[in-house]
Amino acid sequence: MELADRAVGFLLSLISLSIFTYYTFWVIILPFVDSDHFIQQYFLPQEYAILIPVFAGVVLLCLLCVFVGLVMLKSKKKKA
Structure with missing residues (x-):
């Protein structure tokens, strides 16, 4: 698995x-x-x-907000 991680890291860096x-x-x-x-x-x-x-920044910010919202909703359901 370590070799695959290195390959992915190298590819992302490239x-x-x-x-x-x-x-x-x-x-x-x-x-x-x-x-x-x-x-x-x-x-x-x-x-x-x-x-x-x-455009890429706005999309990234929207995805981040959706992710945080979903995490908050899931954590709220676990408490109830």
């Missing part, structure tokens, strides 16, 4: 590093590259650089 590198390049470096450069075709428009993290 995915996180890839997303971080892509987003950093997209937000910090890409605005200084000409708009007709070929590298621009691999990235979404700049507006999405803000919209995607905000």
Whole structure:
């Protein structure tokens, strides 16, 4: 089981590093590259650089609130 945990950890680290590198390049470096450069075709428009993290944050916050609400409801039923 330890090997599987390491593999999952390595995979998650690799995915996180890839997303971080892509987003950093997209937000910090890409605005200084000409708009007709070929590298621009691999990235979404700049507006999405803000919209995607905000949307992901709202979804995460909603899921967290639902989880806390369900835990509170279950703990209330156990007391009664």
